[in-house]
Amino acid sequence: MVSIINSIDTGHEDIIHDAEVDYYGLRLATCSSDNTIKVYDIKSGAFSLLDDLKGHCGPVWQITWSHPKFGNLLASCSYDRKVIIWKSKEQQRKWLKHYEYANHDSSVNSVQFAPADLGLMLACGSSDGSISVLRYNPSGNAWEARKIQNAHAIGCNAVSWAPADVPVFGDRQGADEAGHRIKRLVSGGCDNLVKIWKEENDRWVEESKLEFHSDWVRDVAWAPSVGLHRFTVASCSQDRRVVIWTSDDCSTWNATVLHTFDDVVWNLSWSLNGNILAVSGGDNKITLWDESSEGNWRCISDVVKGQGQVNSQ
Amino acid sequence: MNMNKMLRSWNSEYYVALECKDLQANAMAVDSTGTFVLLAGRRFLAVTDLDSDFVVHKFPRQSKYAVGAAEWNPTSFHKELCVISSNQRLEVLTWRTEELIQNFSVRAHTRVITDLNWHRFDPNILASCSVDTFIHLWDLRDSRKPTLSLSAVAEASQVRWNKISHHLLATAHEGDIKVWDQRKGTAPVQYIAAHLAKIHGLDWSPTSENHICSCSQDNTVKFFDTTNNRRPECVLTTNAPVWRARYTPFGTGLVTAVVPQLRRGENSLLLWNTANRNTPVHTFVGHRDVILDFEWKKQHPDDTDFRLVTWSKDQALLVWKIDNYLQKLCGFEPIESKDPFKSHEYSENFRFFKKTSPKVQPLQQEFSLLNIHIPNLTILKMDAVARHVLVKATINNFVAILKVNFPSAYPHGVPPGFEVVKEGSNIGDSIAAQLLQMLTHLALQRVSKNRTCLESCLRQMVTTLEQLSSDTENKRVYTRPYMDPHNIFNNSDVYIPFPRTSGAKFCSVGMLVCFGQPVHARRLSMKADISPRTVSSTPRALSALENTYSKRPDDYMTVSAFYYQRQRSRAKQNYMKFSKAIVHIYDALGLFFVNKQLAEEYILDGDVGTICKHNAAAAAVVGRWDLVQTWTLAELVAGPQQADEENSWSNHPFGNKLMESLISDYASQHDIQMAAMLCCIFGKEHDVSVRKSSLKSLLSPVQLVPGKKWLKPESSPYHTIPPADIVADGWVLPMLRTTRSTSLDNLTIEGPLKIPAPKTAPNSLYEYYKTAYAETLHRWGLIYHRTEVLKFMCATPEVHKGVEFISDCKHCMKPAKFGSCGSCKKLTLKCVICHLSVRGSANTCVLCGHGGHSKCMKWWLSFHDTCLSGCRCKCLMQTAGMLCP
Numbered sequence A: 001m002v003s004i005i006n007s008i009d010t011g012h013e014d015i016i017h018d019a020e021v022d023y024y025g026l027r028l029a030t031c032s033s034d035n036t037i038k039v040y041d042i043k044s045g046a047f048s049l050l051d052d053l054k055g056h057c058g059p060v061w062q063i064t065w066s067h068p069k070f071g072n073l074l075a076s077c078s079y080d081r082k083v084i085i086w087k088s089k090e091q092q093r094k095w096l097k098h099y100e101y102a103n104h105d106s107s108v109n110s111v112q113f114a115p116a117d118l119g120l121m122l123a124c125g126s127s128d129g130s131i132s133v134l135r136y137n138p139s140g141n142a143w144e145a146r147k148i149q150n151a152h153a154i155g156c157n158a159v160s161w162a163p164a165d166v167p168v169f170g171d172r173q174g175a176d177e178a179g180h181r182i183k184r185l186v187s188g189g190c191d192n193l194v195k196i197w198k199e200e201n202d203r204w205v206e207e208s209k210l211e212f213h214s215d216w217v218r219d220v221a222w223a224p225s226v227g228l229h230r231f232t233v234a235s236c237s238q239d240r241r242v243v244i245w246t247s248d249d250c251s252t253w254n255a256t257v258l259h260t261f262d263d264v265v266w267n268l269s270w271s272l273n274g275n276i277l278a279v280s281g282g283d284n285k286i287t288l289w290d291e292s293s294e295g296n297w298r299c300i301s302d303v304v305k306g307q308g309q310v311n312s313q
Numbered sequence B: 001m002n003m004n005k006m007l008r009s010w011n012s013e014y015y016v017a018l019e020c021k022d023l024q025a026n027a028m029a030v031d032s033t034g035t036f037v038l039l040a041g042r043r044f045l046a047v048t049d050l051d052s053d054f055v056v057h058k059f060p061r062q063s064k065y066a067v068g069a070a071e072w073n074p075t076s077f078h079k080e081l082c083v084i085s086s087n088q089r090l091e092v093l094t095w096r097t098e099e100l101i102q103n104f105s106v107r108a109h110t111r112v113i114t115d116l117n118w119h120r121f122d123p124n125i126l127a128s129c130s131v132d133t134f135i136h137l138w139d140l141r142d143s144r145k146p147t148l149s150l151s152a153v154a155e156a157s158q159v160r161w162n163k164i165s166h167h168l169l170a171t172a173h174e175g176d177i178k179v180w181d182q183r184k185g186t187a188p189v190q191y192i193a194a195h196l197a198k199i200h201g202l203d204w205s206p207t208s209e210n211h212i213c214s215c216s217q218d219n220t221v222k223f224f225d226t227t228n229n230r231r232p233e234c235v236l237t238t239n240a241p242v243w244r245a246r247y248t249p250f251g252t253g254l255v256t257a258v259v260p261q262l263r264r265g266e267n268s269l270l271l272w273n274t275a276n277r278n279t280p281v282h283t284f285v286g287h288r289d290v291i292l293d294f295e296w297k298k299q300h301p302d303d304t305d306f307r308l309v310t311w312s313k314d315q316a317l318l319v320w321k322i323d324n325y326l327q328k329l330c331g332f333e334p335i336e337s338k339d340p341f342k343s344h345e346y347s348e349n350f351r352f353f354k355k356t357s358p359k360v361q362p363l364q365q366e367f368s369l370l371n372i373h374i375p376n377l378t379i380l381k382m383d384a385v386a387r388h389v390l391v392k393a394t395i396n397n398f399v400a401i402l403k404v405n406f407p408s409a410y411p412h413g414v415p416p417g418f419e420v421v422k423e424g425s426n427i428g429d430s431i432a433a434q435l436l437q438m439l440t441h442l443a444l445q446r447v448s449k450n451r452t453c454l455e456s457c458l459r460q461m462v463t464t465l466e467q468l469s470s471d472t473e474n475k476r477v478y479t480r481p482y483m484d485p486h487n488i489f490n491n492s493d494v495y496i497p498f499p500r501t502s503g504a505k506f507c508s509v510g511m512l513v514c515f516g517q518p519v520h521a522r523r524l525s526m527k528a529d530i531s532p533r534t535v536s537s538t539p540r541a542l543s544a545l546e547n548t549y550s551k552r553p554d555d556y557m558t559v560s561a562f563y564y565q566r567q568r569s570r571a572k573q574n575y576m577k578f579s580k581a582i583v584h585i586y587d588a589l590g591l592f593f594v595n596k597q598l599a600e601e602y603i604l605d606g607d608v609g610t611i612c613k614h615n616a617a618a619a620a621v622v623g624r625w626d627l628v629q630t631w632t633l634a635e636l637v638a639g640p641q642q643a644d645e646e647n648s649w650s651n652h653p654f655g656n657k658l659m660e661s662l663i664s665d666y667a668s669q670h671d672i673q674m675a676a677m678l679c680c681i682f683g684k685e686h687d688v689s690v691r692k693s694s695l696k697s698l699l700s701p702v703q704l705v706p707g708k709k710w711l712k713p714e715s716s717p718y719h720t721i722p723p724a725d726i727v728a729d730g731w732v733l734p735m736l737r738t739t740r741s742t743s744l745d746n747l748t749i750e751g752p753l754k755i756p757a758p759k760t761a762p763n764s765l766y767e768y769y770k771t772a773y774a775e776t777l778h779r780w781g782l783i784y785h786r787t788e789v790l791k792f793m794c795a796t797p798e799v800h801k802g803v804e805f806i807s808d809c810k811h812c813m814k815p816a817k818f819g820s821c822g823s824c825k826k827l828t829l830k831c832v833i834c835h836l837s838v839r840g841s842a843n844t845c846v847l848c849g850h851g852g853h854s855k856c857m858k859w860w861l862s863f864h865d866t867c868l869s870g871c872r873c874k875c876l877m878q879t880a881g882m883l884c885p
Helices: B003-007 B324-329 B362-369 B429-447 B454-475 B491-495 B544-551 B568-577 B596-601 B608-622 B625-638 B653-668 B672-681 B684-699 B723-728 B730-739 B743-750 B761-780 B783-790 B854-863 B875-883
Strands: A003-009 A016-021 A027-032 A036-041 A048-054 A060-065 A074-078 A083-089 A094-101 A108-113 A121-126 A131-137 A142-148 A156-161 A184-189 A193-200 A203-211 A217-222 A231-237 A241-247 A254-260 A265-270 A276-281 A285-291 A297-304 A309-312 B014-019 B025-030 B036-041 B044-049 B056-060 B067-072 B081-086 B089-096 B099-107 B113-118 B125-130 B134-139 B148-151 B158-161 B168-173 B176-181 B190-193 B199-204 B211-216 B220-225 B234-237 B242-247 B253-258 B269-273 B282-284 B291-297 B306-312 B316-322 B377-383 B388-395 B398-405 B417-421 B503-507 B511-515 B582-587 B842-844 B851-853
Touching (some): A016 B503, A036 A074, A048 A094, A060 A108, A121 A156, A121 A184, A142 A203, A184 A217, A184 A231, A193 A217, A231 A265, A231 A276, A241 A276, A254 A276, A265 B503, B014 B036, B025 B067, B025 B291, B025 B306, B036 B067, B056 B099, B067 B113, B089 B125, B125 B158, B158 B199, B168 B199, B176 B199, B176 B211, B398 B429, B398 B454, B417 B429, B429 B454, B596 B608, B596 B761, B608 B625, B608 B672, B625 B653, B653 B672, B653 B761, B761 B783
Parallel strands (some): A217 A265, B199 B242
Antiparallel strands (some): A016 A027, A027 A036, A036 A048, A060 A074, A074 A083, A083 A094, A108 A121, A131 A142, A156 A184, A193 A203, A231 A241, A241 A254, A265 A276, A276 A285, A285 A297, B014 B316, B025 B036, B036 B044, B044 B056, B081 B089, B089 B099, B125 B134, B134 B148, B158 B168, B168 B176, B176 B190, B211 B220, B220 B234, B253 B269, B269 B282, B291 B306, B306 B316, B377 B388, B388 B398, B398 B417, B511 B582, B842 B851
């Protein structure tokens, strides 16, 4: 069911902290403790290094690609407290620093571009406890920042955008309500909380606070809503648990424990259509989970890295 | 009552229990029975028994750090236990048969420990707080790591368990107090902004769970009710910064001491009645130096007076008696007075200090006077009874262990014997011989004058070894290539999550990007002492790396170094040989229902029957027989289009229901491809009509009157939808109702209402299925197929944001959207070439606005590039330039 297409020796001098392939599946970006970001062309099973981006002066924690309609932008965040947005030049083979945001007081741990339909926006979560939302203003050709101060006491570890188009769930009428393009974010932090944020009149307000985890929340991921009949968010924590949060209206949320793992869980990723969740953690294992029609979560595979094998049932 | 006590020499209100100058103790603690006092300092730990006369048991410590805090376990179960803190370490000791045995010692914090406190009731629980901002709770039964870590953002200076509640504890952070509930370890339950200056001491009320007092540098003691913490209940103001404020175990009293560092001559303790905060009710005068600490001694059951034990900087331990009259002043009524010392009351003039210095041997004295802060030298053992000393010198690459034996006649003309211990030393015989020669020579010089020689000999040993090692040292290349870790990874790293070393991300459509540690480099098992605050084996915060560094000072401190701690040489090779940065990309499309080949093969154009047939064939090629069935079924449902209306599946309620449930079923399985395809096909007639009409509005000829402004489009002509369409396509209807004008509703009512109106809710989801499938196609680069799907979007996708051209009527100057003016009904455009009014196909230049019949324009512009009107506009070129920047 799952086959390996490509194994790329990135040549980073230290551990990789994040890797992401762009919208079309043609380019791979990786970031590492060696302070660099590398971009590879991975078309048709081969790979070649396109660019080696140097600009951070600390380990780079996370990267994110923008939708191609904004050009091939790449955003990265680092221990050096900076967020850098890179823009491609020369037939998209070289990336140059397009914008640098240095308004955080501690390590920036998470970046994510908003869904394309919301426009060119970027959310950043930092260990200084705040979340920044950067929005590109095409008329002024400038990035504007909105900051959610003190979003998480001690520090924010992860941010994730809600999908742009949200169907009206349940039997409620009123699809023509202006509720279609509400901008929402989910974040997780060192206060063991998961929080849902909503943009209201140009300000970000806390919509709900989800309390369940007993240790730092390491990652959050808002599932694409297509095919699902309610809002779904996944969160994982140092307490070794992954929790699936579901809601019909974004204000009351139900928690289901997906699984308690053997080690810390620090990475979550939903598939494009939101039916499979990839989980990875401190024990170096990757597992894939899907929800049966009865609503039970089951593990459908184990990816043991380093061996290049995926065992799927 | 104990006879010893009877014999004590009391002055009016206190007696001197101990005076021992050489202790240099800075911490004092009284045990729960009120019998033993622990005095702890850098050089010695001492335990004295208050009930027997002046017996002090001294235990030398080998530590370069002073003792920060000391406390006896307050429970009777573990009354023999005491704990001391020394820099970052916690040491738990047992007092048993006149010996102080260390139970364990743990590196509890990453920075200096500021305070300790035993749980008031649970004999195994201990709280510690530190400058590193953490408050750890320890359980003696598992001392490897804290049972709970409370993370405060600011450094903690005090920690105190509640004396009533089992769960509450308070900590002081600069001027603030945080109250924690150990059941809710995430965040403090109360936060009190108490003082503007640093808080030196906290004390919970012994009688109320909610009352706490804090004393501060700002000369005040504040009393708070934690249930209402906005402002203090009352404030006590003194004339000096307050070091400690403690409730009295009786009445409403409070004892305060000034900050020792100030040395303002304030060597007295003050007793206050909190009911009257203007003046102290009593001053305890007697100490000749500042008071370092004081504690209440447990009352004997048959005593009515209370005892206060105080320890001052001049190393005097005093025991104070709190008489009934003082108790009364604090609002306490003793039941009955049978104090045998009553006769001593008020005899203020009588002062008496008992000399306490025990018989000190000359050697013991020398040992106690020895300055052990000799660089590169550590004293391993110092035994005055066996009369020998063991020291270890580590100089550059030399390690030497020296044993010094003192004959009984030393230092009166008899030098000590020196001996290099072979085990543990790495100096050669020749160097050892040179060293011993030097030492013996020096010792002889001094003892000949009856002087002691230990310290000078030890210093000589260090200098000799330094000289001897310098030759070899010159050849050594000293490499310290990396920066001090504390510069890069500062203290705030405890809040930065530990870096991910593995991960998996779904990207594009069905790609799974994985990275991680190679299997052979799997992390070696973590020792608990590496980071006591981690709950699980993988560390939580980036600061865990600091420990790596301190353990392995010559290694590059990074995450990877963290994973290669043991078996270094072997791991190091692997580490170099195998790249640690490999990314694997998996094709996980097989896990999903969407299929790229089908996406390419599927068609959406044509009549429903043909589409279904074609798509069924495509599914068969791929081997998806389940889909073949569905497509065949779909063909059946849509089939009899040309046939009799009555028999049509599409008109049959069952047919619509079937398609609806098929779509929702596919959607719930996340087969977005099938759900979207069915949505498109079975919304077809309706959509085509909408599309046609909307296209009509977009494609209708647009004309301009030269030089006029452009106006925005207005409404879409929904009224052009023929009623027949709506009837034939009943099930999409409700969607129309939500978005279209009310005139539609009237039309449907007139129609043959055989079909009950389906629910709106599922239909509103159909648009999302199409959008999602379109995005999938887009990611695959199937742009043509994507457009095909997007054509079926029901809601007109977006308000047209581009430019639309509207002309003004040349006769009445009103905006005219179509070929003829709405108000004067005349044709609006006149051809610049043939000067006739234009009806039908027309072209105009967007720049100069001149235009006319398409034929005329084409003919003219094929020969010329400038406008015929003479406006000098190079119509073709400039338009092209405008459209393609």
